[in-house]
Amino acid sequence: QVHLVQSGSELKKPGASVKVSCKASGYTLSNYALNWVRQAPGQGLEWMGWINTNTGNPTYAQGLTGRFVFSLDSSVSTAYLQISSLKPGDTAVYYCARDHTTAFDLWGQGTLVTVSS
């Protein structure tokens, strides 16, 4: 079966960093682009950007600050989202989603990142 499996929930203090993982199983990671989408509590979906899983080149949504970094480890079929200098406003569920060119056809289960002192 085809899955994207994300790492578990995180509770972090302001100023800390977090790294969320997204492991592809049942398909070859490099065959599809990989996107990151966040959803703040009670809010809608926000596209954060994507990573070219062939080249590892990330593209970030306009307005997304340099605190967010997308990366890959193709040897373990895993994509990563790292957020540094965490703020309470970063509290959200972060999803990875496979981009089948025409749509996001496969989603991870989501990772809740809570930033609180």
Next chain:
Amino acid sequence: QSALTQPASMSGSPGQSITISCTGTSSDIGDSSYVSWFQQHPGKAPKLMIYEVSDRPSGVSNRFSGSKSGNTASLTISGLQTEDEGDYYCSSKRSSGDRWVFGGGTKLTVL
């Protein structure tokens, strides 16, 4: 770049039909064949319901249909069922700027 515009909430009775609109611009919906719709239940990941404006993934009920006219896409759900209750999001690929954009979401209540 602004999100696509959806009604915040809609409601319907079981058996009725309902249409959710999603309005964008000539840089997204108006210039894209890649308009999608997602259903999200509380605490769950979004699920793809419609892609490429009107196509349904395998396993999605044919009660769900999509269309587009100009800068506005629509999702129609016919024969509403209680399990259709949830949040619905549209999405479009963009011809310039950010690769993808989402709508603000519509909360559907089946009374």
